[in-house]
Amino acid sequence: MIEVDNLKKRFGSVVAVDGLSFRAEPGSITGFLGPNGAGKSTTLRTILGLVHPDAGNATVLGQPYRALAHPLHRVGAVLEASEVHPGRSGRNHLRVLATAAGLPRSRADEVLALVELSAAAKRRVKGYSLGMRQRLGLASALLGDPEVLVLDEPANGLDPAGIRWLRDFLRSLAAEGRTVLLSSHVLAEVAQTVDQLVIIHRGRLVQQGSMTDVLARAHGATRVRTPDAARIRELLAAQGTSVTELEDGALAVELPPEKVGELAAANGIVLHELTVEQATLEEVFFELTGGETTQ
Amino acid sequence: MSALVASELLKIRTTRSFWGYVAAIALLTGVGAAAHIGSTQEAARHEQSFQLGLVDIVGVAVVIAIILGITIVTNEFRHGTITPTFLVEPRRERVLGAKSIAGVAFALAFAVLAFVVIAAVAIPWLAIIDIPLRLGEGDVWTRIAEQLLSVVLWTLLGIAIGTVVQNQVAALVGTLIWIFLGETLLAGLFSLLDVDGWAAYLPFHALDAADGTGGENLLSYWPGVLVSLGWIALLGAAGTWRTLRRDIT
Numbered sequence: 001m002i003e004v005d006n007l008k009k010r011f012g013s014v015v016a017v018d019g020l021s022f023r024a025e026p027g028s029i030t031g032f033l034g035p036n037g038a039g040k041s042t043t044l045r046t047i048l049g050l051v052h053p054d055a056g057n058a059t060v061l062g063q064p065y066r067a068l069a070h071p072l073h074r075v076g077a078v079l080e081a082s083e084v085h086p087g088r089s090g091r092n093h094l095r096v097l098a099t100a101a102g103l104p105r106s107r108a109d110e111v112l113a114l115v116e117l118s119a120a121a122k123r124r125v126k127g128y129s130l131g132m133r134q135r136l137g138l139a140s141a142l143l144g145d146p147e148v149l150v151l152d153e154p155a156n157g158l159d160p161a162g163i164r165w166l167r168d169f170l171r172s173l174a175a176e177g178r179t180v181l182l183s184s185h186v187l188a189e190v191a192q193t194v195d196q197l198v199i200i201h202r203g204r205l206v207q208q209g210s211m212t213d214v215l216a217r218a219h220g221a222t223r224v225r226t227p228d229a230a231r232i233r234e235l236l237a238a239q240g241t242s243v244t245e246l247e248d249g250a251l252a253v254e255l256p257p258e259k260v261g262e263l264a265a266a267n268g269i270v271l272h273e274l275t276v277e278q279a280t281l282e283e284v285f286f287e288l289t290g291g292e293t294t295q
Numbered sequence: 296m297s298a299l300v301a302s303e304l305l306k307i308r309t310t311r312s313f314w315g316y317v318a319a320i321a322l323l324t325g326v327g328a329a330a331h332i333g334s335t336q337e338a339a340r341h342e343q344s345f346q347l348g349l350v351d352i353v354g355v356a357v358v359i360a361i362i363l364g365i366t367i368v369t370n371e372f373r374h375g376t377i378t379p380t381f382l383v384e385p386r387r388e389r390v391l392g393a394k395s396i397a398g399v400a401f402a403l404a405f406a407v408l409a410f411v412v413i414a415a416v417a418i419p420w421l422a423i424i425d426i427p428l429r430l431g432e433g434d435v436w437t438r439i440a441e442q443l444l445s446v447v448l449w450t451l452l453g454i455a456i457g458t459v460v461q462n463q464v465a466a467l468v469g470t471l472i473w474i475f476l477g478e479t480l481l482a483g484l485f486s487l488l489d490v491d492g493w494a495a496y497l498p499f500h501a502l503d504a505a506d507g508t509g510g511e512n513l514l515s516y517w518p519g520v521l522v523s524l525g526w527i528a529l530l531g532a533a534g535t536w537r538t539l540r541r542d543i544t
Contacts, residue, residue, distance in 0.1 A: 011542075011544075041544070042544070045542075045543065045544060048382060049381070049382075049385045050378060050381060050382070050542065050543035050544075051542040051543065051544060052540070052542055065385055066385040066386070068385070071382060071383065071384075071385060072382065072383050075382075077382055079378055080375060080378070082375055083374070083375035083376055083378045083379060084374065084375075084376065085306075085310060085370065085374045085376055086374065087310045087311050087312075088309050088310060089309070092305070092309040095305060095309075096302050096305050096306050096309065097302070097379055097383055099298060099301045099302040099305055100298055100299050100301075100302030100380070100383040100384060101298070101383050102298040140379060
């Protein structure tokens with residue numbers, strides 16, 4: 001369980017996080033989305049006790065991170081894949097962390113096997129690809145077999161097979177009852193992986209809920225097919241509703257289906273089709289964040 | 296805390312610069328010992344000051360000690376490893392404490408290595424030219440102890456500098472410039488202002504006094520040690536304060 005309560009952080013004149021509150025529950029994967037500079041990394045680093053908030057607070061498993069007795073046994077984190085000494089081998093990097101956490105050094109080899117990096121264990125990290133560094137980061141997060149995982153852009157640098165592997169891996173971790181909070185800018189990937197969504201923009205929460213809820217709440221279009229397309233377009237235009245003609249001749253109307261149906265009935269227009277077009281995560285994201293590009 | 300110290304010891308051992316330090320110590324002290332014996336007049340080799348001079352070659356280890364101290368801290372900021380380090384132990388002052396203990400342990404090991412190399416050069420050489428070792432005499436052992444303490448002080452000062460100036464290049468270059476230029480200029484300024492005595496209280500003047508070899512315009516031994524400790528405490532406190540407050544982004 002991760003709880004963020006009215007968090008505020010400013011760097012100089014830049015407000016990075018502005019009164020943000022949300023929670024990530026055990027047993028599910030929570031996707032943390034927002035355009036670049038929305039405050040995602042600052043929030044994650046505040047949760048982990050690395051950044052001091054100006055106001056509000058963040059707790060992990062009911063306590064501030066800094067108050068956890070053996071944090072690596074409770075919380076695993078992958079922040080930037082580059083936070084490794086390039087001259088050290090992957091295995092030695094993990095041994096250093098395991099030793100500091102009071103874990104046996106053999107744990108380093110176990111987690112390397114878990115992320116399928118055993119073959120490169122003795123190589124210096126300098127020669128690792130970005131994908132391998134991501135796996136090494138994940139391995140370090142898993143050292144203490146933690147209940148909570150925090151991952152900042154874990155899919156960066158992974159190839160499609162790696163992303164699929166990561167998705168299955170995170171799913172299995174969440175299925176074991178762990179809390180997984182991950183930030184990502186690859187929306188298609190997030191849509192396939194996460195259960196819960198937290199979307200922020202300019203340091204503020206703009207949407208939170210299950211993936212289905214968020215998509216349902218979104219402003220979807222209604223698909224209308226009618227032999228009298230010209231007439232209904234006229235009527236809709238007269239009340240200021242936006243209408244787009246689709247490739248197959250149907251119309252996408254920015255109005256709930258019941259309104260379109262009522263309008264058609266009142267004017268005696270025959271409808272051949274009246275369906276709700278489900279919004280995609282990408283559409284929802286751009287709608288909520290003002291169309292600013294992510295990443 | 297012992298887990299943290301063990302982790303810091305492992306960090307020092309698992310980078311290549313560790314072997315660079317070992318090689319530098321072996322080379323500098325080996326060459327230093329040979330040069331010391333070779334350049335001393337036949338007659339003077341019998342004097343105890345000559346044998347003390349051999350011990351003093353350990354002094355080159357202080358250079359490695361301060362570099363080790365600075366890099367133990369600044370490496371973490373340079374490579375971003377400070378993030379995982381503080382994730383494992385969010386009580387940052389304990390990390391700095393563990394670094395100090397591990398740094399001092401390695402600096403002492405380097406000093407012991409220096410003694411071994413000096414002994415390996417000097418003992419056979421002096422045996423061949425038939426000059427008795429006078430290790431039993433009190434001064435030699437006192438000087439060895441003083442040199443070991445000096446290495447400890449330089450390491451701790453390096454760590455304190457690293458916590459204050461967290462940029463590695465700035466810390467290393469700044470320290471060099473300070474040693475060779477800063478303190479000389481300040482000493483000159485003090486002299487102009489007619490307060491010549493102040494120069495002896497500058498950090499590296501104090502450290503110079505704290506290696507037991509004495510020197511002109513320096514404090515005597517114990518005041519030198521105390522003033523050095525004072526600088527370490529001052530910079531260490533400032534660096535700890537800075538490290539505790541810093542946002543790791």
